[in-house]
Amino acid sequence: MTTTGVLEPTGPNRALGRTSWLDRVLATPSAVVERHLPVRALDGYERRPNPLDAETPAEFLLTMRRYLVWAGDWSYVELEYLCGGAVKRSTFQQVLEGTALPGYVFLMAFVTACAGEDAGERQRWMTAWHRLRSAGY
Structure with a gap:
C-alpha cells in the first residue's frame, strides 16, 4: 500500500493516479542517496566540529x-x-x-x-x- 493510501482515512485516492514524493523517497535505497560532502579547507586543516x-x-x-x-x-x-x-x-x-x-x-x-x-x-x-x-x- 502506498503512503497515499495510508494517510487518507477513506483509502487510496485513485484520482491522483501518480506516486507522491514520499513514495519516491521511501522507494529509494539509502545507498543511492547523494551525500553532499562539505567543502574542505586547506589540507590538514579540518573545520569538522569535534x-x-x-x-x-x-x-x-x-x-x-x-x-x-x-x-x-x-x-x-x-x-x-x-x-x-x-x-x-x-x-x-x-x-x-x-x-x-x-x-x-x-x-x-x-x-x-x-x-x-x-x-x-x-x-x-x-x-x-x-x-x-x-x-x-
Missing part, C-alpha cells in the same frame, strides 16, 4: 547541531531516512533542540545519518559521549 571538545551536554548538543550543518544540513525527515528509520524525525527534533545528553542509540543513528558508515567518526562521538556519561551527565 565532539571531544564538549565538556557539558549543552556543548555536546551544540556540537551535534554544528556537525549536522557541516555534514550537509539535512532536515529531520532526511535524517530519519538516512539512519534507516532507526530514529523518527520527531525524536531528532526533540533531542537536537533539547538540553539533555542523548542516548547511545540516538547518537549512533545521528552519526550514521551524517557520516555514513565511517568507523572513525563513530569512535570519536562514542568516546565523547562515554566521557560525559562517566562524568555524571
